[in-house]
Amino acid sequence: MPRPLILGSTSIYRRELLQRLQLPFSVVAPQVDESPLSNELPLALAARLALAKAQAVAKTFPDSVVIGSDQVADLHGVPLGKPGNHDNAVRQLRQMRGNTVVFHTAVAVVCSSTAFVAEAVVPVRVTFRNLSDAEIDYYLHTERPYDCAGSAKSEGLGIALLERIENTDPTALIGLPLIQTSAMLRAAGVHVLRPPT
Secondary structure: OOOEEEEEEOOHHHHHHOOOOOOOOOOOOOOOOOOOOOOOHHHHHHHHHHOOOOHHHHHOOOOOOOEEEEEEEEEEEEEOOOOOOOOHHHHHHHHHHHOEEEEEEEEEEHHHHOOEEEEEEEEEEEOOOOOOOHHHHHHHHHHOOOOHHHHOOOOOOOHHHEEEOOOOOOOOOOOOOHHHHHHHHHHHOOOOOOOOO
């Protein structure tokens, strides 16, 4: 019997991405404080939170394979999280325009009963156009990406904010790097391309 698979996340974007692998899975909200530690760098923050989310859910479901993930936008070493509202999103996009931002998307896979732990961070370099205030305002009122790190949804209208995307996994920017996740699941004994028995 394959072990149950759990996505330890409340993100609809991660849920939609994981569905692409056509594996049965359930969703459990991890109870994790996402506040950054003092002087914590964006990459370290993303990695710590992804692992903490997976471990928090795995404590309750020790026989399951649990996926945790987190994404932090990094503007010259300063973390940019989810804006939460319009004013914060305007501030973020004004800071990012004309700059290259690294989106650190971390993923962790944990199974407590087998002591399996794997973690990785997949960076995506995103160069923003030199946006006008009017473009920023129009975009935010149209897309309302207030639940997205860095206030930009590249899978929607947000692609028009950008000049360039550089990465090794096209799903990392959306919130869950499926190439890396598939590899980690295989290592944990969950095979995406193996027919169910």
